[in-house]
Amino acid sequence: MSIKDLEASMRKSVEATRCNLNAIRTSRASSSLLDRVNVEYYGIDTPLKALATLSTPDSQTIQIQPFDTSKLGVIEKAITKSELGFTPNNDGKVIRINVPPLTEERRKEFCKLAAKYSEEGKVALRNLRRDAIDKIKKQEKNGDFSEDQSRDEQDTIQKVLDKFIAELEKHLAEKEVDILKV
Template identity: 75%
Template structure:
């Protein structure tokens, strides 16, 4: 098992989760988690429409199939994003209202929670790797010194990836708080 690859995937997952948090500007990645019930199957929104941002406060959704317009509108309205879609018959527009100071603080707390979940995932990978090293030592595949060296490597790798998550959290918080 490649520990570094697992940790990288964990960090990437945390970043994808960060992208679902609203900032003061329109960003198509806000709609990444929305799926639409389309012909009996849950389909990601970006598979059904073109997503764009004509200006900083507006998201525009151009469905490939005009028949899916109502389904897309309903999926956005019932999502936990708190956004209201406006349908003009050809495209759906969503106005992204500026965030209040209180909402910005809530979103910062949410980002911190997601970062903590990412760090917990990294620590779980570390724990599994260290357990594997200790088992190898117990089975006499590694000497005590080799085992200690391997555990130190795993710890250093974990520290590096946790610092990366912290860096991304700081960037996201700065983005959320920027007016």
């Protein structure tokens, strides 16, 4: 595995963690809160955003306009089951979700959840580092690399890991500020 391949894999891991962080609620309504909601559409789990237009008419409301209005009930059930704590309001044409302001206790819970997602991302990055270092050690054992080359490659891999962990920590800090902002 080359350093470029490792960086590409680590970039994907950071992006996945960033998507998880974006799904955590902040004090204002955002359609990204519903990114992980899947609706059973003709027997297939389909992302909500593929079945409807999501918008935020104001800072406390998310509006869902389904492309097929006959699926309003199914979409409503999926939102209720999603464990986001939202109660959807169906008026026969659109679904509206009122996003209440967060309490201090709830904000702290969301900060803990953000830290958990960030830690999962760091573990994924460390696993990628471990795999890359194992390959280098195997190449050294086979005689493809000298001991010095192996050590240099391992140092390079560690520097790449440090760069991506710093990026994850930056995303976490930004999200925590966003969550705690009243």
